[in-house]
Amino acid sequence: MYCIVDLETTGGSATKSRVIEIAVYKTDGKKIVDSFSSLVNPGRPIPRHIINLTGITDEMVDNAPSFSEIIDQVEKITEDSVFVAHNVNFDYGFMRAEYERCGRQFIRKKLCTVRLSRQIIKNQPSYSLGKLSANLGIKLIGRHRAAGDAKATVELFHLLLKKDEYDVIPNSLKIRSLEALLPPNLPKNDFLALPEAQGIYYFKDARKKIIYVGQAKNIKQRVHSHFSGNSNSKSKHYFSVSIYSLDYQLVPNPLLLDLIEAIEIKKHWPRYNRSMKRFSLNFGIFKYEDRNGYLRLAIGRSGKHDRPIKSFKTHNQCIDALKEMLAEYALCPRLIGLQPLGSGKCNYIEEVNCKGACCGKEDAADYNKRVKEALRDKIEQKHTFILEEKEVNTKAIVLVEKGRLKGYASLGLDQKVESIEEAKELISATYDDQDLAWIIQKHLPRALKNDAVTYFK
Incomplete structure (x- = not known):
């Protein structure tokens, strides 16, 4: 037995939306042997666009039963039957969600008449229910109402059963078949x-x-x-x-x-990808000179048009970079943004070997010289290098020139690249941006550990 089902709902999400109408026709493959249909009170207002599409209003469902009140009737007519629908995963997903809200499970074998039509009635200009019905001479009375759509789907399914010369439908019901899982339009x-x-x-x-x-x-x-x-x-x-x-x-x-x-x-720029498409504000280290002539560093948000000395993914990464300079070059915590601005000496003058720039004890020229050295060695590096990463029978090379990604190539394990010019002839050129730079930074530590980075002057 087969149960052809159509649901009208308040929206497209089975978890957030609710059923407002249900129609079920039970068939033995040749004729309808039982049926059930009902409006359903969703317990919430019906959105205007759904009212316009279906014609079902809040007033129409006010006195209708909730799904929990009709679940036993739905269970009785669908048990021991194959669940059939046009784009079955939509209706099946809503049915399962409604059952779960009632503390019950809904498990049935299922068939999709979109997928079946694509295999049995090939080369149709469209496989939407309305256009397919029109092309096949199936009467569709009451489009976007559960009973009308379900009745048309019954006729379509009966036609598919008659035309199924290669047992597409029986094979689709086999446990290992993917027909009920895959998207309706994907071969x-x-x-x-x-x-x-x-x-x-x-x-x-x-x-x-x-x-x-x-x-x-x-x-x-x-x-x-x-x-x-x-x-x-x-x-x-x-x-x-x-x-x-x-x-x-x-x-x-x-x-x-x-x-x-x-x-x-x-x-x-694919419609359904999210990552790599949004410009996100990172953090950056900025440099400026105060009114006393001392070079100061500060952490701030790095926007699209900002020009920090260097950008970082997180605030903590900025702090770690500044702490490294602080310890190695005896910089002042206050003047490099690790301590709130204020007057007088910094709180950690003894602990970090600050030489007193924060309170005027150290000359600005001497202090600025160390800041510039720290920035040159730790932050403003514009290295040129070739990074290699080996995997099975191939290796990847990436060329970074003066801190900018130039391109990549996939080579044989024995193929050596010993110069920038040689690398440029082999690589697929690409642009450089924040996201790609971070990918290189992610793989760089492993490459350095494996001695797989060659630096060039």
């Missing part, structure tokens, strides 16, 4: 073609535009995880129905994996 073969290897993967929409870029140690496993699990958020639903195809590139090296993911996100 199963696209997923099956994914490798179980490290690399970058891409989700594309109907126009082949990249809408999401991700990285994974196991591409197939990571893509699978996007669609499994129990979350049924509005954003996940819209993300899922937007996916029409997949692509990938293998990237065995962890350094290149991080770099290429960031570069691809910035290049394509």
Whole structure:
């Protein structure tokens, strides 16, 4: 037995929105043998755009039963049946969420008539219920009402059963089938073609535009995880129905994996990526000269148009850099921003070997000389270097010239790069920005430990 289900809801999130109408038609595959439909009181106002879409108003559901009052009827008609819907994961997710709010579980086998239609009735201009019904001559009376949409889905499902020459439907019900898991518009073969290897993967929409870029140690496993699990958020639903195809590139090296993911996100600006797209205010160390001629350092937020001596991800990283200079160059804690501004000597003049610049005991020229030395050695470094990172049968090289990322390359383990000119001929050139700089900084300590950084003057 099959139960064709359609739900109307207050929104797209199964966890935050509620069902306002339900229709269930039970069929043996040839004819309807039972049915149930009802308006449902969601216990909250219906949003205006939902009223405009469905025609269901607050007044219509005021005296309707809550879902908890009809759950036994829903259970009775759907038990021991396959749950069928057009874009099944949407309706199934809402049904499961409503059951959970009632302290019960809803577990059924499920079939998606969008996915089935794409395999059995191929080359349709659209697989939305309205357009598909029109193209196939199915009457759809009461669009965006549960009973009307469910009745049309019954006719569509009966047609699919008749045209299923290659047992698509029975095979979709097998335990290891992915038909009920994958997004409605994504071909199963696209997923099956994914490798179980490290690399970058891409989700594309109907126009082949990249809408999401991700990285994974196991591409197939990571893509699978996007669609499994129990979350049924509005954003996940819209993300899922937007996916029409997949692509990938293998990237065995962890350094290149991080770099290429960031570069691809910035290049394509995918709709559903969040990281690497927002400019965030970092922290920076700023330099200025006070009215007494002493060079002062200060920690502040580093905006898009600010020009700090150096930017850091966190406030604590700024403090650590200043403390290092404080100890090594006998600087004044007050004048480098580690102690609040004030008059007189700093509180730690004895402990940190401050020579009294804070209270005028040390000449400004002598103090400023040490500040400049500290900045030159610790902060204002504009190194040129080639960083190598080896992995299995390949190695990645990254060229940084005068503190700016110039590009990267993937080479064989035996291939040596001994000059900047040689590196420039091999690399794929890229731009440099804050995010990419931090990726290099993340991998630099390991490379230094492995003696895999070559510096050039």
